[in-house]
Amino acid sequence: QVQLVESGGGLVQAGGSLRLSCAASGRTFSSYGMGWFRQAPGKEREFVATISRGGGTTYYTDSVKGRFTISRDNAKNTVYLHMNILKSEDTAVYYCAARQRIGAIQAGETYDYWGQGTQVTVSS
Numbered sequence: 098q099v100q101l102v103e104s105g106g107g108l109v110q111a112g113g114s115l116r117l118s119c120a121a122s123g124r125t126f127s128s129y130g131m132g133w134f135r136q137a138p139g140k141e142r143e144f145v146a147t148i149s150r151g152g153g154t155t156y157y158t159d160s161v162k163g164r165f166t167i168s169r170d171n172a173k174n175t176v177y178l179h180m181n182i183l184k185s186e187d188t189a190v191y192y193c194a195a196r197q198r199i200g201a202i203q204a205g206e207t208y209d210y211w212g213q214g215t216q217v218t219v220s221s
Contacts (some may be wrong), residue, residue, distance in 0.1 A: 099121055099123040099126075099129065099210040100123050101119055101193050101194070101195060102119065102213070103117060103118065103119045103191065103214060104117070104215060106191060106215030106217045107218070108218045108220065109220070110219070110220050111221045112182060112183065113219075114181045114183065115183065115217060117177065117178040117180070117193075117217070118175055118177055119133075119175060119177070119212055120173075120174060120175050121174045121175070121176070122174065127150055127151070127171040128150060128197065129195040129196060129197055130148065130149055130195070130196045130197070131176040131193060132144065132145075132146065132147040132148075132193065132194045132208060133145040133146045133176075133191060133192070133194075134191070134192045134193075134205060135187075135189035135217075136190050136192070137189040144158050144202075145157070145158055145161055146178060147167065147203070148167045151171075152169045152171070156202060156203075161187075164183075165179065165181070166178075166181075167179075176193055178191065180217070183217075183219045185219050186219075187219050188217060188218050188219050189217060190214040190215065191216075192211055192212055192214045194211045194212070195208060195211075196208040196209055197209060
């Protein structure tokens with residue numbers, strides 16, 4: 098079992114930056130690939146970014162490439178999402194998730210554990 102707790106969300110103006118954190122407890126953090134997803138009001142949950150167990154491989158959805166960076170610190174059991182040049186369309190609840198199974202890394206069904214989410218609101 099893995100428990101995930103996100104933090105760092107808030108209200109920011111368009112063009113600003115935020116750093117989300119996701120602290121993990123429970124089983125060995127470094128054995129999990131990690132991902133960030135988001136869900137805007139009235140919309141489906143969507144994939145944002147993912148990082149491999151060792152941190153050497155990352156992948157992003159097209160809309161955040163060049164603006165967001167996912168990273169992890171296995172010594173601190175934490176994964177981060179650095180968000181720059183934020184836009185109003187980035188407004189959503191952001192969730193981190195952990196996976197061990199092999200599958201589509203952009204699919205929520207591949208992830209076994211989820212955090213409770215943190216709200217990000219970008220004002221234009």
